[in-house]
Each structure stands twice: as structure tokens, then as C-alpha cells.
Amino acid sequence: MEDMSTMEDVASFRLRARAWLAENMPRIDPDAAARPPGDDDEEWTKARELQQKLHSGGFAGICFPVAYGGLGLTPAHQEAFTEESLPYQMPLLLNVPTFSICAPTILDMGTEEQKTSRIGAAIRGEEILCQFLSEPSGGSDLAGLITRADRDGDTWVLNGAKTWSTSAYAADWALCLARTDWDAPKHRGLTMFLMPTKAPGVTMNRIRQVNGSTEFCEEFFDDVVLPASAVVGEVNDGWRVASRQLFHERTAVGGGSPYVSGRGDRIASTPASDPLEIARVTGRAGDPAVRERIGAYLTTQKVQEQLVERVSRGIQGGQLPPPAASFMRLLHAEADWERNDIAVQIAGALATTGTGGAVVGVNYLMRQGASLGGGSTEMSRNIISERVLGMPREFAADRDIPFGQVKRARG
């Protein structure tokens, strides 16, 4: 952060931002049609252009240090800018994971060269970052990953596969976690690398989800060569870097990241099913059974809000332990399941052909998304029972033994 005595105050920054935005940024067109999922290459090009505009106007990277191309201002400055930016088109696609997860992790753990190059280029709108973490061989057990990085002289050679990397197709660089020591227990043999997404040996496919979204990618590495300077943090200390990433991810998801600029949905995707709207459109609003289901939906939605308010307050005030945050994750999933179940129940026979709203059936296909994305609800239940209620931890067959000796699926 800059020296406080010479820092522009928030009020004057806000006025300057207001004038600049009005002069330079395109306004949001409220009538613009939502783009179908998976067809968003133009939006990424647009996001880069918008970010370049912000940078040339001197309003990019508000909370990043000046040394790495930011403005070195406070979260209050960022919040003021965000509030002023609401009527304008903003490069919202770059907020997650580039600015809120990847750049802060590099800032925390990277070398001077990594910070200057990658953060600077992201702020200038020249580069986009993504994460290569999850692997096809394991879902919840992230630290059990088997992508390998072998030392070859001054370089590293990577082989393996990654999956569920959000918008990797649009990115230039990835934070990639790989195993570098097979004799160490699983968390202690990992190293984080900065990898060009288009490096020779990287094959990337877009994963097509059942609702048509192609937001996620999978990658295969065949002898991808990286220089020693690609290591983020220390060799075999990659879990610490990944933990920072997961921390920044939780902060961003909770709406608390100072590196997010502007506000709104990252990607315009299929709107969630609205049971009230479906009841109206299908002419079933007068049916008492339908009205009862609507009431159940309204109940859960409201209770979910109330739980988030109470648990956030309780964790902050110390009346609830931090792992109680998993209550929110669990109830969110339940609420989403219920919304989709009720939508299908109300649509009735009309769900088959989409008469009166095609989204009902398509959203139903993605029902389990809410209990899978961001860590499965089974993991949340382990966390609640073990860390809130103090029940015995699950047996882990890979604890404290060399990872090379850990049993895993073959082939």
C-alpha cells in the first residue's frame, strides 16, 4: 500500500472514477440478449479490451501494489470504484480466477520476476490466468494428485492430466500443481508451477456439461518442459501455495476479495428455474398442491439467507467455530436441489418438451451441481461432524506414508 500521507482520498478518487467511467466505458445495454453457454469467445476478447481501457485510464489493479503494476490503494477505493462502475460494462470475466485467486496467490508466494511479469500483464489486460488443480483420478482428495514433474537438468518435465479448470481455454498461464517427490507423504511432495497454457505438449479440451456449458476444461500433459524459474514458492512446498489459492477462492466466493473490480455474474449462464414463474406460465398457480410446493420453496430460500446471516455473524463473533461455514455450503446445496425438484414437479408433463420454459428440464439435469462444485457435500459433512461436533476423523490409508506406496487405481 502507498504511503498514507500521499494517497488520494476515497472521495476524490470516486469523483475522478465517476467522470472517467462516464467518458470512457460503454454503458450496459439492459436489453442485450443473454448468450447461450459455451459460445463466449467474443466475451473474452471484449473483457481483455475493457481491462486494457481500465489500465490506460489508470483504474486497473486498484489494490495491487504499485511495484507490480497496480495502484496500491485500499479496499475502500476499490469498493468506491465498483459502486461507480455498476452502470458500465466491466471485464467481470477476469475477476475469477485471474484477479481474485491466481494473482493474489502469485503475490503471496511468487518470485519477483513472476509477480512483475504475470500480475503486471494481467492488470494490463494482456494475460489471463487459470488453475490446473483437480485431476481425473481424484475429486475430493486434491492432495492425492498424480501428475508428475521430474527434474531434468535445469528443467522440469511434466506428465499427467488435469480437469475442471474454469475457463482455461481463455487463459494464457496456469498455476499447476504436480508431484515432485514420491517418497514424501502426499502433502509434502507437491510443487506449484506457472505453466503457459499453450506450451508444447499441452492438449486442452473443453468439457461439455449436460446443460450445454463448456466453461470447464481438461488438459493432458505429454513431456511439457518448464524452466526452473517456473516454480512458485519452494520445491515440495506446493501444498502451501495451493492452500493460499484455496483461501483466496473462499474469500472470493464469500464476496470478500479486494481484488475484484465491478460486480455481477462472471458468465451469463442459464438462469435458475423460478418455481413461481413456472406455476404462472403453466397455468397451475391455482392448484393447492402446487401452492404448497411453492411455499416450501419460498421457505427454504428464506431460511438459507437467514442461516448465512446467522452463521457469518456467529463465526465473526466467536459463538460458532470457523468450520461452521460448512452449514452454509450444505444448506445451499439442499436449497438448490429443492428448487430444481419443485420446478420439475410444477412443470409436470410440460417439462418433457419445454412448453412453458425449457430451462426446467435442462436445469434439472444439473441438479447435483450444487452439491459437487466447490467441494462435495460429503466433504462438508465430514468437516461438520469432525470439526464442529468433534467426532473421530475418517481413517486415511495414505497418512504419513511415502506417496509412492499409497494404493491407487491403476490404468
Added chain:
Amino acid sequence: MELELSAEQRLFRTTTKSFLEKEFPLERVRGLAERDTGFDREWWARGAELGWTAMLVPEELGGGSISGAGLRDLAIVAEELGRGVAPGPLLATNTVLAGLVAAQQAGPDHAAAIEDLVAGQRIASWAVYEPGGQWDPRHPALIAKATPGGYRLHGVKDRVEAAGQADLFLVTAATGDGVAQFLVPAATAGVVVEPQWSLDLARRFHVVRFDDVEVPASALVGSAGADEVLERQALVALVLQCAETCGGVERVFEFTTQWLFDRFSFGRPLASYQALKHRFADMRTWLEACQATTQAAITAVQDGAADAPELVSVAKSYVGDRAVQIIQDCVQMHGGIGVTWEHDLHLFLRRATVNRSLYGTPEDHRRRLADLAGL
């Protein structure tokens, strides 16, 4: 339970809790099954001394709260009553008080009755359900006909809580001008009280017959057609009911969690089985959600918020179902002993089931939510 209580509120909770634990330990509650009445009047008067009847009544009428937010304070008592499945007409008397206070400016003066109820000298109950009927307070079949001296009431009420010991009934009646409420002494000629079988061992319900009961004009509470007074009574009854249910389900969850640590099978504690751990994670989450929605409803009614009816229906819709679901699952966790008379679980399950059923079921409140959403 609210996360942040003031020092005075914490003291109030402690006093209430130790009084209940001393007077009504669970063995004593269980013994009530053998008795005609659920509680002694003298015991109730001591509860009133602790402030159990004063919280919804302004100081000029003899009441007064702990924190200035009387309903929130009263909810503390309800939670403790729930934790101990204690008897006592807390909900019944306070619901009547809420109505009398709300109507006090608009009709005949009931200050003397309010004062006696606050002092615990008299007990009141809301006579609103009718035989065979579901929750429908705005359509009573009991009729009040105007007479030269007042009104003549004719009809039957049932599920009237603690009517065997009540001195006053607040009776909903149909008049030519809409629903009216009358404060009728139990000793009035033509009032006949008969006990009903009651699911709850400590909380008794009765049929109350009104056979051409003559009451003076001064028995009217507020004015006919004053639906907002009925609404106020319902909201108060519902939030107290949800708070009480939360207290009960919280206690059941606590002792069932302990049981999971203490009980061993196949050489390991039940708490080490993932299949059971996951169910406890769900129950713990639902319990917190029950607390969250109940506290939000209490705050809304306390503040007279415009969305209070919505938030109260949300709370009843959620707590009504989740509470019995959690308790039934706790019965399952206990195994066979959970369905024995000797285990305490059924005491809590009885109360939670009664609370689920009265003042609108979760299903009733869901339909109400659809109405309120303008569907």
C-alpha cells in the same frame, strides 16, 4: 437461541433454567401422565414472579421486559420450557395477553384482567379451535348474538390449552360485523369444560362448551372485525411455539450426540461411523437453520416489521417439519430404547408434534406463503 444476549438476558435465562430444573426435572414431567392437571397454580404464580407473564405488557398495565424487546425476552423462557418439556400455560396466557394489550385502546377496558394475568393470579387461554376443525381462526362457527345487556355465546371450542385450570377464555366468535373476541370467565353460567386425551404429557387440552352463555358488553375485546388483533395473537403464539420447539430439539440433539460418543458397537464408538456422522452433520445444519429462522421471526414480530407474517410462516413451515424430523432421526440413532416409555425421547417428540400441529401446520403456512407472495 439468539447468538448475542445481554448480561440481563443471560441472567434471566439462568434464573428461568434453574427454576425449571429444580421444579420440573424430566422425571417429574414424566409423572404428570398420572395426574389430572399439568401444573400447580402456585407454581405458575412463581413463574409469573420471574417475569414470565410481564414481557408483552407495557409498564402502565403492570408489565415490563428485561431488554425493552419483550418478545425476545419471552422467547428465552419458551426455549427453556422446550429444553425441559415443562408444563405451564406460557404460550396460552401470553397469547391472550398479546391480544388484550393490542385491543386495549379500541374497546372495553380489560386492565384488571391484564393485571391479574401478569401477577399469575389468573390464567387465560385462547379458545379458537373448534371440534373437528383445522387452523381457521377467521371462520368460527361459535356465534355471538347481541342482547340488550351484551352478548349471548353459543357453540363449542376444543383443543383449549390448560382449560382445566384457566380462569378466563378469550373466545373467537362470529358476529354480524365479523369475527369478535370475548373475554369470558370460566365460572360463567353455561360454560362447561371437559378434558381431552392429549398427546403431550405436560400440556393438557380441553373441550369448552358455551351453551347460551350470557356475557356483558364489557366482555368484548377490541371491536368486531379487528383481524389485526387475531393476527397479532397468532404471530405471538407461533414464534413462542417455534422458540420452544428449538429449545427441545436442541436438547435432544445434545444428548443424542453424547450417546453417539458413549455407545460402542463392534469395538468402536457409534460416532466413528461415517454413515452416522453424516446424518449428524445434516441434523446439526438443520438445527442451526431452525434457530436462524426462529430468531429472524422473533425480531420481525418484535419490531412490527411489514414482513413479520411472511417470516413467521417461513419459521413455522421450516421448524415444524425439521424439528420432528431431527427428533425421529435421534430415535433411530438410539435404537430400540428410543421407542420405550422409559427413555425421555418421547417427551420431546410429543411436544414437538403438538407444536407442529397447532396454529397452522407447516403445510398451512406454505400455502399462506404462496398467498403472501402474490401468486
